[in-house]
Amino acid sequence: MEGAVRGRFATWVRRELKLQRGDERSERRRAARTRTVADVTNEQFERLSLNIRLQHGLMAISIVLLVLTGIPLKFHESGWARALIGLFGGPDVSPIVHRVGAVGLITVGLWHLAYITLFREGRWNLMHLLPRPKDALDAFQQIKFYLGLTDERPKFDRFSYIEKFDYWAVYWGMVIMIGSGTVLWFTDFWLRWAPKWATDIAKEAHSDEALLATLAIVIWHFYNVHLNPHKFPINRTFLDGKISARDMIEEHPLEYERLMNERQQQQAATSPGGES
Ligand code: HEM
Numbered sequence: 001m002e003g004a005v006r007g008r009f010a011t012w013v014r015r016e017l018k019l020q021r022g023d024e025r026s027e028r029r030r031a032a033r034t035r036t037v038a039d040v041t042n043e044q045f046e047r048l049s050l051n052i053r054l055q056h057g058l059m060a061i062s063i064v065l066l067v068l069t070g071i072p073l074k075f076h077e078s079g080w081a082r083a084l085i086g087l088f089g090g091p092d093v094s095p096i097v098h099r100v101g102a103v104g105l106i107t108v109g110l111w112h113l114a115y116i117t118l119f120r121e122g123r124w125n126l127m128h129l130l131p132r133p134k135d136a137l138d139a140f141q142q143i144k145f146y147l148g149l150t151d152e153r154p155k156f157d158r159f160s161y162i163e164k165f166d167y168w169a170v171y172w173g174m175v176i177m178i179g180s181g182t183v184l185w186f187t188d189f190w191l192r193w194a195p196k197w198a199t200d201i202a203k204e205a206h207s208d209e210a211l212l213a214t215l216a217i218v219i220w221h222f223y224n225v226h227l228n229p230h231k232f233p234i235n236r237t238f239l240d241g242k243i244s245a246r247d248m249i250e251e252h253p254l255e256y257e258r259l260m261n262e263r264q265q266q267q268a269a270t271s272p273g274g275e276s
Contacts (some may be wrong), residue, residue, distance in 0.1 A: 045259070047243040049121060055108055056238055059170075062104030066177075067214050069098040074207055102181055109174050128158040131168070135161035157254040162224055169220075173213045180206035 048056070069088050072081035088094040115122035138154035138161050145153050154160075159167070183190050183202035190199055226235050230250075237243055248256040 043245045044242040045245065045248055046241055047237050048241040050241065051115060051119070051121070052125075053238060053241055055112055055115065058104055058111075059108045060238075062101045062108065063213075063217065065097055065101030066105065067210075067217075069094045069101065070210050071214060074210065099185065102178070102185070105174065106178055109178060125158075129164055129167050131161075131164055135164060155253045156251060157258075158252060160251070166221055166224065169216060173209065173216075176205055176209045177213065180209070 068084060072084040072094075075081040076085070085091060085094045088097050116126045117123070138156065141150070141152065141154040144150045180202040183199055184206055187199055190202075225231065225238075226233065243251075245256070248259075
């Protein structure tokens, strides 16, 4: 039993080392696979539109402000927390900065709701973000791969189950943080309608979800997007919106296949002797 576990662990370590060092042979094989309809290895695809990048930028700035001015309140007895409060103008100014961040977060929430309802691109992205049974199968396949039970990684379409989880976690977090934050901001108003214990619960929910959201961003989001060995130190897609053909094939093979098929059909339709 111990031998079997050790064997599986050794397989996994070997595979990870091979992946991380970019083993020459698998690089060559991957480059060969990349040459499909045309030699598109150097091609860049648009992954995030300007609209999405601006939403992401506003959200990132707002969350950084909210975390840096909110978390110190939770740990206000620690020296580092007092130093951070001081950095943001002390106990009088720091709560104002927190509210500025909150207005930014509410703005991006409304903007995103408009994006997924009024814009064709937004509705299309939302459709691809809906959870499907394939996501559970992909997660299962990924675990099997990590345990060395299969050599096949799951093949993702436009969004992997990890990216979908990231997206929907933000919805949940926004509802809790904006809902409870509004109660903290306008407590006197809420106390006219709700009992004191309800506002106490809002404070508790705000405080606990703040820590959970901060850890989810720092551990889950940052690792998956920037800090993993394939992307370290930074994934520039959030800045220029681009993804290389190589990364498309590696990370979103089903979407890549679809795009190539569409391109082939378009080429056939517009070439002399084609349909049009
Ligand atoms: C990612 C988003 C956010 C994080 C991480 C965060 C974090 C925190 C934390 C940790 C506290 C201290 C709770 C305690 O005393 O234990 C706090 C307080 C507070 N938060 Fe937030 N918050 C966020 C979003 C919001 C939003 C959207 C609003 C408003 C709609 C808001 C309004 C408030 C208010 C009014 C307080 C009371 C303290 C004060 O007067 O500044 N927060 N926040």
